[in-house]
Amino acid sequence: MHDQRFFDQILNQIEAGAHELALPLLAGQMFATSLDPVRWPGLRETYRAHPLHRTMLEDPYVARCFEKPRGYAGDAALIDLVYDRQPPDGTTARGQSLFQVTIGFPTAEAVRLRRDFAEDLIGKAHAAGQRVLSLACGHFREGDMLKGRSLDGIVLVDQDPLSLARVRNFHDGAVTCHEANVFSYLRGAVSRGEQFDLVYTLGLTDYLDDRAMALLHKMVHAVLAPGGRFILANFVPHHLATGWMDAVMDWHLIYREPAELAGFAAAAGFSARTWLDPTGSIAWCEMVKAA
Numbered sequence: 001m002h003d004q005r006f007f008d009q010i011l012n013q014i015e016a017g018a019h020e021l022a023l024p025l026l027a028g029q030m031f032a033t034s035l036d037p038v039r040w041p042g043l044r045e046t047y048r049a050h051p052l053h054r055t056m057l058e059d060p061y062v063a064r065c066f067e068k069p070r071g072y073a074g075d076a077a078l079i080d081l082v083y084d085r086q087p088p089d090g091t092t093a094r095g096q097s098l099f100q101v102t103i104g105f106p107t108a109e110a111v112r113l114r115r116d117f118a119e120d121l122i123g124k125a126h127a128a129g130q131r132v133l134s135l136a137c138g139h140f141r142e143g144d145m146l147k148g149r150s151l152d153g154i155v156l157v158d159q160d161p162l163s164l165a166r167v168r169n170f171h172d173g174a175v176t177c178h179e180a181n182v183f184s185y186l187r188g189a190v191s192r193g194e195q196f197d198l199v200y201t202l203g204l205t206d207y208l209d210d211r212a213m214a215l216l217h218k219m220v221h222a223v224l225a226p227g228g229r230f231i232l233a234n235f236v237p238h239h240l241a242t243g244w245m246d247a248v249m250d251w252h253l254i255y256r257e258p259a260e261l262a263g264f265a266a267a268a269g270f271s272a273r274t275w276l277d278p279t280g281s282i283a284w285c286e287m288v289k290a291a
């Protein structure tokens with residue numbers, strides 16, 4: 001009953017054009033309630049049955065995530081909405097207003113900062129002539145600035161052919177892409193004796209359970225040259241949009257604390273350092289294989 005009334009009021013605010021007030025209130029309430037395992041399923045169910053849910057689907061960022069046109073959450077086209085902050089043609093005026101707010105949430109900002117960090121990372125690695133492996137590269141947007149340059153030495157892996165088609169098209173075909181599950185790619189790379197100086201992955205480990213995570217670390221360790229680095233980023237528990245992502249976007253990630261990332265690194269024989277991004281949403285882990 002209270003939840004129903006709360007959503008009524010949020011919807012009223014949106015209909016009055018007060019998106020900038022309504023959406024943080026909604027996300028905040030969802031954050032707080034998601035911490036309570038007894039109350040959370042009820043609030044989530046009430047939200048999904050409320051007309052507010054249909055209104056929120058006018059926001060193309062929310063809609064693409066909720067509807068999963070490629071069959072999985074977090075596809076590269078969704079991440080492009082975050083990077084570019086441009087709603088697609090055909091978005092309603094209200095959808096555009098909602099989008100302008102949700103795309104500014106700290107979690108979306110964290111994804112943009114993640115790309116910026118990776119751009120700097122591969123820019124330096126490329127300039128130094130290092131061999132780079134990007135796992136679950138999506139649209140490889142951190143490599144946009146390398147357009148027109150030789151991408152020899154950079155290997156990209158993703159399971160989604162549509163993502164790789166965008167990458168090949170953007171770089172005029174001058175890029176080495178493998179359409180594969182990262183684990184089958186790595187198995188092949190290990191057996192071929194391939195070696196890289198830098199391996200990184202963004203937006204992958206949030207979907208891997210602990211067993212897959214441990215295997216990933218072991219396999220990456222095997223394809224790294226001595227002194228090589230493995231860098232990954234993983235959303236942390238209790239970031240501000242946890243309830244929002246679950247109820248509104250139907251986006252379910254496996255959250256990990258920096259200390260948990262350090263644990264996977266140590267178990268695979270890496271020395272590691274971890275840190276939190278400035279929004280407090282994403283933990284980073286940089287691992288080094290002994291020289």
Ligand SMILES: C[S@@+](CC[C@H](N)C(=O)[O-])C[C@H]1O[C@@H](n2cnc3c(N)ncnc32)[C@H](O)[C@@H]1O
Pocket residue numbers: 074075076079135136137138139140141157158159160163180181182183201202203204207
């Ligand atoms: C959230 S997007 C991130 C894309 C990109 N790394 C970025 O940060 O912009 C996740 C990408 O991981 C890919 N992916 C997910 N699981 C994968 C797997 N097991 N093997 C290969 N690619 C995978 C998806 O196809 C998608 O392109």
